[in-house]
Amino acid sequence: MADSSVRTTDGDSGAGARSTLTNSVLIIAVLGCFSAAHWLQELLNPLIVAVFSLFLIDVLADQVGRWAPRTPEWVRVGAAFAFIIVLLGASGALIYHAAPKFSLSLAEAARRGQDLVYNVSDRFGLPFSDRPLSESVDFKPLGLGLLLAIRRFATGLLLVIVYLGFILASRRTFANKLDRLFKSPESRSHAERVFQRVRLGAESYVGLQAFKGALLALIFWIVMRLAGLDNAMFLSFLVFLASFIPIIGPAAAVALPVALCMAQFDLGWRPLLMGVSLEASVIAIDSVLLPRLQGERLDVDPVVVLVSLGFWNAIFGITGALFSTLLTVVVIAIVSEVPRLHWLAVVLSKRGEPVSR
Numbered sequence: 001m002a003d004s005s006v007r008t009t010d011g012d013s014g015a016g017a018r019s020t021l022t023n024s025v026l027i028i029a030v031l032g033c034f035s036a037a038h039w040l041q042e043l044l045n046p047l048i049v050a051v052f053s054l055f056l057i058d059v060l061a062d063q064v065g066r067w068a069p070r071t072p073e074w075v076r077v078g079a080a081f082a083f084i085i086v087l088l089g090a091s092g093a094l095i096y097h098a099a100p101k102f103s104l105s106l107a108e109a110a111r112r113g114q115d116l117v118y119n120v121s122d123r124f125g126l127p128f129s130d131r132p133l134s135e136s137v138d139f140k141p142l143g144l145g146l147l148l149a150i151r152r153f154a155t156g157l158l159l160v161i162v163y164l165g166f167i168l169a170s171r172r173t174f175a176n177k178l179d180r181l182f183k184s185p186e187s188r189s190h191a192e193r194v195f196q197r198v199r200l201g202a203e204s205y206v207g208l209q210a211f212k213g214a215l216l217a218l219i220f221w222i223v224m225r226l227a228g229l230d231n232a233m234f235l236s237f238l239v240f241l242a243s244f245i246p247i248i249g250p251a252a253a254v255a256l257p258v259a260l261c262m263a264q265f266d267l268g269w270r271p272l273l274m275g276v277s278l279e280a281s282v283i284a285i286d287s288v289l290l291p292r293l294q295g296e297r298l299d300v301d302p303v304v305v306l307v308s309l310g311f312w313n314a315i316f317g318i319t320g321a322l323f324s325t326l327l328t329v330v331v332i333a334i335v336s337e338v339p340r341l342h343w344l345a346v347v348l349s350k351r352g353e354p355v356s357r
Contacts, residue, residue, distance in 0.1 A: 038315050045319040046156045050163035052206060052323060053084050057168075058199075059207040060084075081168060085161060091237065092157045098234035105231055109263030190337065197333035205329050212290055213243035219281045220257065227270050229261050244322045246305045250286060254278045300328055301350045 037044055060080035064071060178195075182188035217240040224232035235257055242249035257278060261271040300308075308328040312320030320327070328348065336345035 034315055041316050041319070045316055046159035047163050048316065048319055048323060048327075049156075049160045050167060052326065053088070053160065053164050054167055055199075055202045055206040056210060057081055057084055059203050059210075077168070081164070084164070088157055088161060092153065094234060094237055095153060098231060102231050102234050105260060105263075109260050112263040112266075194334060194337045197337060198330050201329045201333045202326060205326050208290065209244050209326075212285055213240040216240070216243050216253065216281065216285060220253070220278060223274060223277050223281075224257055224261075227261060227265075227274050229257060229264060229274075231260070235260070241322065244325075246309055246325055248309065248321075250282045254282060300325060300332065301348060304328060304348050 057077065057080040060083060061073070061076040064076045064079060065073075068076075178188060178191055182191050217236040220239045221232055221236040224235060229235070238256070239253045242253040245252075254275065258271050258275040261274050265271065305325055305328070309321060309324045312324040312327050314320070316323075332345050332348050335341035335348075
C-alpha cells in the first residue's frame, strides 16, 4: 500500500516537472520568436501591411458580393485587389509630393510656437530663451531624414505590393496545404477553426477601423478646408493612419491640425472652432457610432489595448503601433483554440470568455 502511494506521488511529481519544463520551453520559444521578429522587422513590416491589405480585400470582396451576388469570386477579388493597389499607389504619391511641404509647415509652426511661448513668458515675467529656432535647431538633418524616410516608404510599398500579389496567388493551394499538414480529420478541423477565428476577427477589426478612419479623414478634411488650413489632404491621410492607433492616435489627430492652424492663423476663433469640431467628431465616432457597429465582436480588454500598443510598437515599430489591436485580436483567436494557452485568451479578452464567432 505504501509502495503504491510512493509510486503515485512520484508519478505526480514527474508529471508536474514535465509540465513545468514544457511551459518553460514554450515561454523561451515565444520570447525567441518575438526577438527574431524585432530583428527582422524591416522585412516583416511590409508582410504585416500586405496581410492587413488582404483582410481589407476580403472585406471589400464580400461587400461587392452583397451588392452583386451573381458576380464571380475572381472578379470580386480582382476588383478589390485593384482598388487596394490604387489606394497604396495614391498614398505613395501623396507622401512623395506633400511630405516636403508639410515638413516646412511643421518648421514654421515650431517657429511660431516659440514666438508665442516667448510672448506669453515675457508678459508674465517667466524665463525663456529668445534665441531664434533656426539657430537652436539644425533643419538639415531633419530634411535628410525626411528624404530617407520617403525612400524607405517607397521601398516598403513596393514590397507590400509584391507580398500581396504572391499571397493572393498562393491562396488557391491553401486548402491542399492544410490537408497535407494535418492528416487526421480532427486535427484538420481544429486548424480550420483556428484559421477561421483569425480571419473573422481580423476582417471584423480591419473593416470597422478602415470605415472609422475614412469617415474621420473625410470630416477632418471638410473642417480643415472650411478653415482654410494648408496641407488639408495630407493631414487627412495622417488622420486615417492615426485612427488605427488606439488611445494616442485620436488625440494626435486632433492636436496636430489645431497646432498648425494656430501657427497659420495665430490665436483666434479658427483654432478654437477647429479643435471643438474635430474633438466632437472623434468622440461621436469613437464613443457612439463605432460601439454600435462593433458590438461585442472586438473582445479585447481596454487595458490590454493600451499595453499591446507599447508591446507591438517595441517589436515592429510604427507598423506595430498601427496594427497593435489587430495583432492582439489575432493572438486571442489563436490561443483560445490551444488548450494549453487558453488561459492567455481569458486574460486578454474583455469578458474573460473568448468564444468562437
